[in-house]
Amino acid sequence: xxxxxxxxxxxxxxxxxxxxxxxxxxxxxxxxxxxxxxxxxxxxxxxxxxxxxxxxxxxxxxxxxxxxxxxxxxxxxxxxxxxxxxxxxxxxxxxxxxxxxxxxxxxxxxxxxx
Amino acid sequence: xxxxxxxxxxxxxxxxxxxxxxxxxxxxxxxxxxxxxxxxxxxxxxxxxxxxxxxxxxxxxxxxxxxxxxxxxxxxxxxxxxxxxxxxxxxxxxxxxxxxxxxxxxxxxxxxxxxxxxxxxxxxxxxxxxxxxxxxxxxxxxxxxxxxxxxxxxxxxxxxxxxxxxxxxxxxx
Amino acid sequence: xxxxxxxxxxxxxxxxxxxxxxxxxxxxxxxxxxxxxxxxxxxxxxxxxxxxxxxxxxxxxxxxxxxxxxxxxxxxxxxxxxxxxxxxxxxxxxxxxxxxxxxxxxxxxxxxxxxxxxxxxxxxxxxxxxxxxxxxxxxxxxxxxxxxxxxxxxxxxxxxxxxxxxxxxxxxxxxxxxxxxxxxxxxxxxxxxxxxxxxxxxxxxxxxxxxxxxxxxxxxxxxxxxxxxxxxxxxxxxxxxxxxxxxxxxxxxxxxxxxxxxxxxxxxxxxxxxxxxxxxxxxxxxxxxxxxxxxxxxxxxxxxxxxxxxxxxxxxxxxxxxxxxxxxxxxxxxxxxxxxxxxxxxxxxxxxxxxxxxxxxxxxxxxxxxxxxxxxxxxxxxxxxxxxxxxxxxxxxxxxxxxxxxxxxxxxxxxxxxxxxxxxxxxxxxxxxxxxxxxxxxxxxxxxxxxxxxxxxxxxxxxxxxxxxxxxxxxxxxxxxxxxxxxxxxxxxxxxxxxxxxxxxxxxxxxxxxxxxxxxxxxxxxxxxxxxxxxxxxxxxxxxxxxxxxxxxxxxxxxxxxxxxxxxxxxxxxxxxxxxxxxxxxxxxxxxxxxxxxxxxxxxxxxxxxxxxxxxxxxxxxxxxxxxxx
Numbered sequence: 001x002x003x004x005x006x007x008x009x010x011x012x013x014x015x016x017x018x019x020x021x022x023x024x025x026x027x028x029x030x031x032x033x034x035x036x037x038x039x040x041x042x043x044x045x046x047x048x049x050x051x052x053x054x055x056x057x058x059x060x061x062x063x064x065x066x067x068x069x070x071x072x073x074x075x076x077x078x079x080x081x082x083x084x085x086x087x088x089x090x091x092x093x094x095x096x097x098x099x100x101x102x103x104x105x106x107x108x109x110x111x112x113x114x
Numbered sequence: 115x116x117x118x119x120x121x122x123x124x125x126x127x128x129x130x131x132x133x134x135x136x137x138x139x140x141x142x143x144x145x146x147x148x149x150x151x152x153x154x155x156x157x158x159x160x161x162x163x164x165x166x167x168x169x170x171x172x173x174x175x176x177x178x179x180x181x182x183x184x185x186x187x188x189x190x191x192x193x194x195x196x197x198x199x200x201x202x203x204x205x206x207x208x209x210x211x212x213x214x215x216x217x218x219x220x221x222x223x224x225x226x227x228x229x230x231x232x233x234x235x236x237x238x239x240x241x242x243x244x245x246x247x248x249x250x251x252x253x254x255x256x257x258x259x260x261x262x263x264x265x266x267x268x269x270x271x272x273x274x275x276x277x278x279x280x281x282x283x284x285x286x287x
Numbered sequence: 288x289x290x291x292x293x294x295x296x297x298x299x300x301x302x303x304x305x306x307x308x309x310x311x312x313x314x315x316x317x318x319x320x321x322x323x324x325x326x327x328x329x330x331x332x333x334x335x336x337x338x339x340x341x342x343x344x345x346x347x348x349x350x351x352x353x354x355x356x357x358x359x360x361x362x363x364x365x366x367x368x369x370x371x372x373x374x375x376x377x378x379x380x381x382x383x384x385x386x387x388x389x390x391x392x393x394x395x396x397x398x399x400x401x402x403x404x405x406x407x408x409x410x411x412x413x414x415x416x417x418x419x420x421x422x423x424x425x426x427x428x429x430x431x432x433x434x435x436x437x438x439x440x441x442x443x444x445x446x447x448x449x450x451x452x453x454x455x456x457x458x459x460x461x462x463x464x465x466x467x468x469x470x471x472x473x474x475x476x477x478x479x480x481x482x483x484x485x486x487x488x489x490x491x492x493x494x495x496x497x498x499x500x501x502x503x504x505x506x507x508x509x510x511x512x513x514x515x516x517x518x519x520x521x522x523x524x525x526x527x528x529x530x531x532x533x534x535x536x537x538x539x540x541x542x543x544x545x546x547x548x549x550x551x552x553x554x555x556x557x558x559x560x561x562x563x564x565x566x567x568x569x570x571x572x573x574x575x576x577x578x579x580x581x582x583x584x585x586x587x588x589x590x591x592x593x594x595x596x597x598x599x600x601x602x603x604x605x606x607x608x609x610x611x612x613x614x615x616x617x618x619x620x621x622x623x624x625x626x627x628x629x630x631x632x633x634x635x636x637x638x639x640x641x642x643x644x645x646x647x648x649x650x651x652x653x654x655x656x657x658x659x660x661x662x663x664x665x666x667x668x669x670x671x672x673x674x675x676x677x678x679x680x681x682x683x684x685x686x687x688x689x690x691x692x693x694x695x696x697x698x699x700x701x702x703x704x705x706x707x708x709x710x711x712x713x714x715x716x717x718x719x720x721x722x723x724x725x726x727x728x729x730x731x732x733x734x735x736x737x738x739x740x741x742x743x744x745x746x747x748x749x750x751x752x753x754x755x756x757x758x759x760x761x762x763x764x765x766x767x768x769x770x771x772x773x774x775x776x777x778x779x780x781x782x783x784x785x786x787x788x789x790x791x792x793x794x795x796x797x798x799x800x801x802x803x804x805x806x807x808x809x810x811x812x813x814x815x816x817x818x819x820x821x822x823x824x825x826x827x828x829x830x831x832x833x834x835x836x837x838x839x840x841x842x843x844x845x846x847x848x849x850x851x852x853x854x855x856x857x858x859x860x861x862x863x864x865x866x867x868x869x870x871x872x873x874x875x876x877x878x879x880x881x882x883x884x885x886x887x888x889x890x891x892x893x894x895x896x897x898x899x900x901x902x903x904x905x906x907x908x909x910x911x912x913x914x915x916x917x
Contacts, residue, residue, distance in 0.1 A: 025899055
């Protein structure tokens, strides 16, 4: 199978992450910001899986039965678990917010100042 | 050019393009749909790296469950392009500049790795459900069980937050 | 016995605590019983300790209690040294102290109960500190006691704190003492640096190994401490002002005990002083100069207590002269006899003041001998003792000092004799103005004159007896071979002066006769001038004006020390404090306020701006982390 340099995955991840940040910065819709955060999480996941693969391949040459790299993939799994829980609660908060102020514009959420 | 490399570049381009569209679509519904496209592209990358379990979970959990949740919420609020709030020009420029600067810095910091032998490909079978499951249910069984508690509390939290209180009024300070 | 030694200082401390804490609850009689009782008990223990020390085969004993400071190589224990010298001072302090406590109970009876208890508490605390001072087995314990007596002196001089003049006198005493204490403290530091120890035993054992220059430096610094505490030139001016305190305080602190702390210190460090001839010379010069100088001032004072105060300064000068010429035993002997007769004179003066309703001006007294017979008689004994008429106590000790001075240098001898003659003159001037002639006060005072109660006359009588017989423990070889019991007693702690060329007995007899004749002439002169036919003259001219104004020393100090310091203080207050310090403080406040006002703008409440800032700082951190190569 074709070997891909790890750098490609790093740059992909960095690009996705930056796009997520730009999204968080430019948008005022709370839901879109939330989605951009998910995008950033996924960028990190890609990177974790890529590194897991890299380490696994390096160990694989010496030992066909190695399990090096499993932890990173499990980590990604747990990130997804936490993200799912987070989304549930986050969306519930946004719904309640909308119910109270009839908007999801974060510029109305400036009560932190007080 | 081998097929896997073609696939890699295609999926990368798709992911980046879809991500940009998520940020720049005016309609929230379109954003959600483009985000689903990003997840599909990322799942494709997982499959290229032979991480089949994560690819499927990504599709089911993210693209399936979470994004549907987003869609529901957006539709519930009846959002569309007209209602979409827009940031000021100044804020957009600042956001673009800082985002660009971050990208620049990260790339500049990481570009020195270009010649390294680190690589990745589809070989190895740790990404298969069987192998991951073995580790998950032996070494990581406690975190796994605890994550179920997390889900439970998230569920309870969502219900409590979402329930409309009796004689509750909009809070206006 | 050594198990009970700690009780000697502890009892007065207990008295201090009980009287001090219970001052609002205890009655006056209870307070005076506690205050005097602890001292009497302490005195009894001191007598027991004396018997223990006096027994044959006794060796000086260091009684260790606990470590005060133990750091690095330095160990400063709280421990007591019981030997001949300290036990002698114990007897003086607790003995005279007890008599003065009893006297105080009657003298202070007009005070309100809480103040009465405060007085006794201070007095007990003073005795505690003084005992600590003489019992300590190292210089640090001595210093603790040294500071303690300074504090008590301050508290007691300012006992009537309602009067601001008294507070000023107390402050003056304290500040002057501090100047001396600094010298003492520096000496202690130097000893720690040089010998690595402050225990008497070790320092004295190691002293011969140090260079003469070092020993001279240490002893001179120690002497600076003694100058402050024992009121020597140039730090003597506090003692006459200290007469602001109650008269028994003047008797106890400013005549009998505290001011002799300097003598004790130098006698205790006699090993060091013997190694440093330059310091000895300094001590002798300062001592003789102070003796003469204070005596001249005393000639023209009209306040009964001021005369006695200058007399004390002068007598202390004589003691320092004795120490300076190497006659440590004579110095200590004079401390003892001086404690007796000067306490007696002060208490007698107190009795007079008490009878005269707080009149202290001797020009307004006169003819008191018929009304105050006991006071008169005891006061006369005190006068005879201080001027050195045999067989009273002062004769023996003063004669010893004179002989020792003559053996060292005739100049010292001439100065000391001049001092004695002036002492005679002013003491009898005081005596005749107070007790002789006609009464010069108001008729009202005359009709109320009365002899003091027994609690006051008893200490007078006891001290008068001691002033008569106190000198008999030091009979010179001139009269009787090997009869100087004090010298034999102190032999183990104070080495006798070496290479003394003894005077011929005939010369001694001749000098003795000459001095006695001169003293008698001085008494007659004083009697002629201030006896029956004395009239108050207000015209003071020339030298006598200079003396009446105490050589303008206070004014001189005021001009060269106090006023420049005041000016400096005013300058610092006006410029440095107001402009610089306040400027910095206010500037910091203003800068923070300004910065806060600017930073507040960042706190917009807009989540977007927070995120933007977060990203900006993330970028900054990344740049720092990845690209910053210092």
